[in-house]
Every structure is written in structure tokens, then in C-alpha cells.
Amino acid sequence: MATSPSSSAQVARERVARRLRELRADAGLTGSELAGRCGWTHPKTSRLENGRTPPTPEDIRRWCAACGAPDQAEDIIAQSRDAESAYTEWRRQVRAGLRRLQDSYVDLYRATELFRIYSPTLVPGLLQTEGYARAVLSNVAELLQIPNDADQAAAARLERSKIVHERGHRFVMVIEESVLYYRLGNDDAMAAQLGYLLTAGALPSVSLGIIPAATQQRALWPQELFHVYDDRLVSVELMTARVQVTQPSEVEMYLRAFEQLRSMAVYGAAARALVLRAIEALR
Incomplete structure (x- = not known):
């Protein structure tokens, strides 16, 4: 078949990453600035918003708080859990x-x-x-x-x-x-x-x-x-x-x-x- 059977899982992860990336952009923050507010390194920010590393619930809460959007955290956490359940x-x-x-x-x-x-x-x-x-x-x-x-x-x-x-x-x-x-x-x-x-x-x-x-x-x-x-x-x-x-x-x-x-x-x-x-x- 033309596509990998795990591609749906990857697509779902990328949607979560894109949402995090858009939150940062809407807040007017650079990757380094967001990393500083979250208390981690800039490479971690890059990995999370490019879908290379799945975020933990705590990562998402820190990210949303740093972007002034704490009310969006639980929704994104649920979306992330759905993405990870696609490949178990x-x-x-x-x-x-x-x-x-x-x-x-x-x-x-x-x-x-x-x-x-x-x-x-x-x-x-x-x-x-x-x-x-x-x-x-x-x-x-x-x-x-x-x-x-x-x-x-x-x-x-x-x-x-x-x-x-x-x-x-x-x-x-x-x-x-x-x-x-x-x-x-x-x-x-x-x-x-x-x-x-x-x-x-x-x-x-x-x-x-x-x-x-x-x-x-x-x-x-x-x-x-x-x-x-x-x-x-x-x-x-x-x-x-x-x-x-x-x-x-x-x-x-x-x-x-x-x-x-x-x-x-x-x-x-x-x-x-x-x-x-x-x-x-x-x-």
C-alpha cells in the first residue's frame, strides 16, 4: 500500500505540534523566549513544535501559560492523548x-x-x-x-x-x-x-x-x-x-x-x- 500504516498517528502528532506553534506565534514569542518562560532549552521548543517529540501534559500546560492561553491547555492535552493512542x-x-x-x-x-x-x-x-x-x-x-x-x-x-x-x-x-x-x-x-x-x-x-x-x-x-x-x-x-x-x-x-x-x-x-x-x- 502507498502509505505507512502509522502515518495517521504522525499526522495527528503534527496537528498538536502545529497548534503549539501557532500559539507561540500568536503570542509574539520567539522559540528562545518561550523556552525561557517554560524553563527548558530552545532545542526542546523546536522538537515539540515540529512534532519530533510528543509533549507531556506538563509541557503543554507550561507552553499555554507562557503564551497567555492557559485555558487551551486541557483541550490540547486531550488532542495529544488521542494522537498518541493512534500508535500503541x-x-x-x-x-x-x-x-x-x-x-x-x-x-x-x-x-x-x-x-x-x-x-x-x-x-x-x-x-x-x-x-x-x-x-x-x-x-x-x-x-x-x-x-x-x-x-x-x-x-x-x-x-x-x-x-x-x-x-x-x-x-x-x-x-x-x-x-x-x-x-x-x-x-x-x-x-x-x-x-x-x-x-x-x-x-x-x-x-x-x-x-x-x-x-x-x-x-x-x-x-x-x-x-x-x-x-x-x-x-x-x-x-x-x-x-x-x-x-x-x-x-x-x-x-x-x-x-x-x-x-x-x-x-x-x-x-x-x-x-x-x-x-x-x-x-
Whole structure:
């Protein structure tokens, strides 16, 4: 894709920096004068107003006070927090455990009517069985070198996934055929997961498409794992972080990419045949 998935986060940071820069200009202060009033060095002023360093809440309060605009501080602090939440390292999100991370998605899920999910590597979380989810989350804990609460996190993930049976939500999911062959957990866990895909793919609210590995002249190569929530938010999962994309132009690009990927997938009987072939390969 043409843009970095973290570009929305950078754009949001630049908006905060521009607002700080404009406050200083409106106050008629030079960078050195503002630095003197704030009690820090001129290079720090330059880093903050050019978006190279994210400001702390205290930085913003000092800046606004120095510019004679203390009433604007809380608004800018909120804007800065939004900017930093656009790119969040997994380590920061899982400090309280993987189970807490699962629970953090519940409100977003309930507020979303249309889910679009593309995964080149894993069965989507909403369709994962307990054994498969436990294996995935245990691997995540090991990679991030955090305490392993995969049992509790897997149970929370399954509880969260009950939303696929609730009215008012639709789920359009596309996976690569290779997902069916990446073995996570033991053979029994993998067989149970593949068996559940046969059931889940038949749910009225779920459209499950599989892009065959033998697809010729692909319209688009495999992309990063991403979720689109309605038409307003894209969550991209990288190895080290989750990126939340809200810029309309970037959301639109992900929507176009999703449609291209969806157009290559097979559904219904053809998709079930691919799953059955993967089950046979386990024997």
C-alpha cells in the first residue's frame, strides 16, 4: 500500500505540534523566549513544535501559560492523548495482562455494526476456538516476555466473540488459505478450530471468504492483518504495535484494498472444500 500504516498517528502528532506553534506565534514569542518562560532549552521548543517529540501534559500546560492561553491547555492535552493512542505498542497495552486487552475491545465491538476483517496469518479472533486462542495468546506472551495468562485471556476472547451470535452486527471476513495450515496448538486444537470454521462460516451474520493459495494474477498481494469498524476506524496489527487509522483517505484505501482481497476469495461450498482439505492434511 502507498502509505505507512502509522502515518495517521504522525499526522495527528503534527496537528498538536502545529497548534503549539501557532500559539507561540500568536503570542509574539520567539522559540528562545518561550523556552525561557517554560524553563527548558530552545532545542526542546523546536522538537515539540515540529512534532519530533510528543509533549507531556506538563509541557503543554507550561507552553499555554507562557503564551497567555492557559485555558487551551486541557483541550490540547486531550488532542495529544488521542494522537498518541493512534500508535500503541503491544507492551504498553498488555502491562495489565492479555485478558485485560481482550476486555478492552468490548465497547468498540458493541458499537460496530459492520466488521470487515482481513487476516493473512491467523484465524480471526472472533472465530477462534479456546484451544487455538490459548496457543496464539501463549505465543504472544512469550514473544512480548510478559506473564502468561493465556488461559484467562482465551476465555475472555471467547466471551467477547459471542457477539457474532447477537443481532445488529455483520461480519465480513477474508483469510488466506495458508491460515488453514499454520498449526497453532496441538493437532486436536487445530482440528477443532478448522471444524468450527465450517460451522461459523454458515452463521447468518458471517461471510467467510478464503483466498486460495493457487489464485492466479492476484489483484493484491497479502497485506498486514487489519480490522475495519464500520467506515470510521481501521485497526492494523503489527508485530510490535497496534495502529489505529482514522484519516478518511487512509480508511478509504483500506476499504478499497479489502474489496480487492474479498473479490479473490471463494465462499460457500468452495470455501468449505478448502477447509476440509486442510482437515484431511492433519491426519
